[in-house]
Amino acid sequence: MKRSYVLAIVFLSAWLKCFSQQFAPDVAAYIKINTPTYAITHVKIIDGTGNPAMSDQTVIVTNGKIERVGAYNKTKLPTGIQEIDGTGKTLIPGLVMLHEHLFYTVMAGSHFNIAEMPWSFPRLYFAGGATTIRTGGSIEPQTDLNLKRMINEGKMIGPNMDVTAPYFEEASNYDIPSLNIINGPKDAVATANFWADRGCTSFKVYVHATRADMAAVIAEAHKRNLKVTGHIGAVTYREAAAMGIDNLEHGFEPSSDFDSLKVPDKINDYAQKLSLLKLPVKSVKMNDLMQYLISKHVALTSTLPVFEPFTGRETFPGDAGGALITEIREPLEKLCQAQQGKDGAGIALFKKELAWEKQFYDMGGLLLAGSDPTGSGRVIAGYSNRREIELLAEAGFTPEQTIKICTLNGAIYLNRQNEIGTIAAGKNADMVLIGGDITSDIKNIRKTELVFKNGVGFDSQKIFDSVKGHVGMN
Ligand SMILES: [Zn+2]
Numbered sequence: 001m002k003r004s005y006v007l008a009i010v011f012l013s014a015w016l017k018c019f020s021q022q023f024a025p026d027v028a029a030y031i032k033i034n035t036p037t038y039a040i041t042h043v044k045i046i047d048g049t050g051n052p053a054m055s056d057q058t059v060i061v062t063n064g065k066i067e068r069v070g071a072y073n074k075t076k077l078p079t080g081i082q083e084i085d086g087t088g089k090t091l092i093p094g095l096v097m098l099h100e101h102l103f104y105t106v107m108a109g110s111h112f113n114i115a116e117m118p119w120s121f122p123r124l125y126f127a128g129g130a131t132t133i134r135t136g137g138s139i140e141p142q143t144d145l146n147l148k149r150m151i152n153e154g155k156m157i158g159p160n161m162d163v164t165a166p167y168f169e170e171a172s173n174y175d176i177p178s179l180n181i182i183n184g185p186k187d188a189v190a191t192a193n194f195w196a197d198r199g200c201t202s203f204k205v206y207v208h209a210t211r212a213d214m215a216a217v218i219a220e221a222h223k224r225n226l227k228v229t230g231h232i233g234a235v236t237y238r239e240a241a242a243m244g245i246d247n248l249e250h251g252f253e254p255s256s257d258f259d260s261l262k263v264p265d266k267i268n269d270y271a272q273k274l275s276l277l278k279l280p281v282k283s284v285k286m287n288d289l290m291q292y293l294i295s296k297h298v299a300l301t302s303t304l305p306v307f308e309p310f311t312g313r314e315t316f317p318g319d320a321g322g323a324l325i326t327e328i329r330e331p332l333e334k335l336c337q338a339q340q341g342k343d344g345a346g347i348a349l350f351k352k353e354l355a356w357e358k359q360f361y362d363m364g365g366l367l368l369a370g371s372d373p374t375g376s377g378r379v380i381a382g383y384s385n386r387r388e389i390e391l392l393a394e395a396g397f398t399p400e401q402t403i404k405i406c407t408l409n410g411a412i413y414l415n416r417q418n419e420i421g422t423i424a425a426g427k428n429a430d431m432v433l434i435g436g437d438i439t440s441d442i443k444n445i446r447k448t449e450l451v452f453k454n455g456v457g458f459d460s461q462k463i464f465d466s467v468k469g470h471v472g473m474n
Contacts, residue, residue, distance in 0.1 A: 027156065031458055033456065044086070044091070046438070048403055053400060056072045057091075058070055059423065066423060067425060090436065094159075097406065098133070099368075100125060100371060100373070104472055106377040113178070120323070122156060123156075128381070129460070130159045130385050132161075133162070137231070138163065163199065188216045192220040203226065206230070232256075234265050236256050241293050247298065253276065255289070291363065300360055300368065301368045303370045305372065306373075308350065309336075320379075320380035328471075354394060361401070366409055367405050371384030371388045392405060428455075431451075432450070448460040
């Protein structure tokens with residue numbers, strides 16, 4: 001063999017190695033597209049920017065990146081390229097979901113029990129179109145960090161992960177055994193640094209954390225260029241924004257700003273909920289709060305799926321029940337039938353929440369999306385991502401706005417908008433091919449066919465099927 005020929009092979013294989021990713025056999029079994037270059041043709045694109053959907057488009061992917069996007073009749077295909085026919089289908093960016101958990105919640109006696117789902121949940125998120133997630137609070141941070149690494153190494157199926165440290169919560173009558181309890185700001189600082197040193201890249205303060213706790217966590221995180229979010233209560237939204245918090249979770253439902261008898265650093269759950277029920281949908285007070293949050297660049301995360309179970313609709317929103325083990329699914333179904341239509345306050349607040357999130361977005365606020373698969377144990381990862389999209393549409397967002405909230409906005413928050421979040425030349429080929437037109441019916445979002453991460457296309461349905469009957473166990 002000629003020396004130059006041998007050298008060429010060496011170079012070629014080294015080059016291919018750079019671009020091809022390694023996958024364990026039980027990950028590879030779910031891959032449908034894994035060629036260095038291919039084109040998706042005749043597809044409708046919602047590109048994540050909020051711009052109108054474009055029909056009959058071509059996307060060319062090369063070595064894990066989007067190389068070209070253009071109208072089919074104006075985009076020349078390289079000869080011999082593999083073509084994926086997207087006729088009748090919609091292509092959206094991979095979802096960037098910012099309030100996810102790798103645990104499932106179910107009651108244990110009279111306490112709220114939380115169990116890590118290290119196998120099923122990463123798979124489900126990914127099958128449901130999420131290529132990037134931020135966890136919104138962690139109960140097993142070491143597991144979450146290991147999962148992140150194993151997914152990146154191709155040993156497990158799942159999205160890219162921004163791992164949030166354990167909750168910053170003061171002791172309270174909530175008595176949730178899995179929650180991390182801190183004891184004042186000094187402890188909060190030590191906890192933040194401990195987990196940041198181990199790879200956690202976000203922090204979440206919880207309901208009973210005080211202003212001093214929050215200020216300490218924010219200062220420490222910001223020193224490291226990391227971000228802080230909160231599901232708060234003892235601290236009002238306005239106070240948190242003034243202290244420089246980056247993000248608030250669950251829309252406006254946890255806001256204690258409207259409780260006129262509120263004591264600083266304390267939360268009265270009942271009075272807080274009542275104050276929101278009394279607040280009209282359109283009010284000067286809410287408008288002022290929104291304006292203040294926007295002026296302080298505080299992002300707001302919509303987590304509509306976690307509230308939906310209290311509105312008397314489907315038992316498992318998004319048709320997710322089949323994912324659960326029978327021992328959990330059956331009692332939950334019975335409980336739901338007994339409670340059907342009984343929580344009127346839940347419905348009233350849910351409707352307000354939809355309107356408030358739309359108002360915040362329309363005023364120019366950065367609205368993010370998450371699915372928070374917790375609460376009643378009826379919200380299941382993956383199914384919940386698609387359900388969030390349907391619920392945002394119910395709030396009055398166009399399909400294009402809905403996709404933007406669930407893609408580009410999340411990428412902007414994570415400072416990753418140059419790599420992910422839209423379908424554009426130069427970005428990572430993180431995309432979802434949907435087997436229907438979501439501009440004619442948003443429910444077509446449930447027809448996720450292929451989920452692409454760094455250009456590698458996975459079979460969504462096959463992954464969903466592999467997890468059936470597992471959630472609640474592993
Ligand atoms: Zn949560």
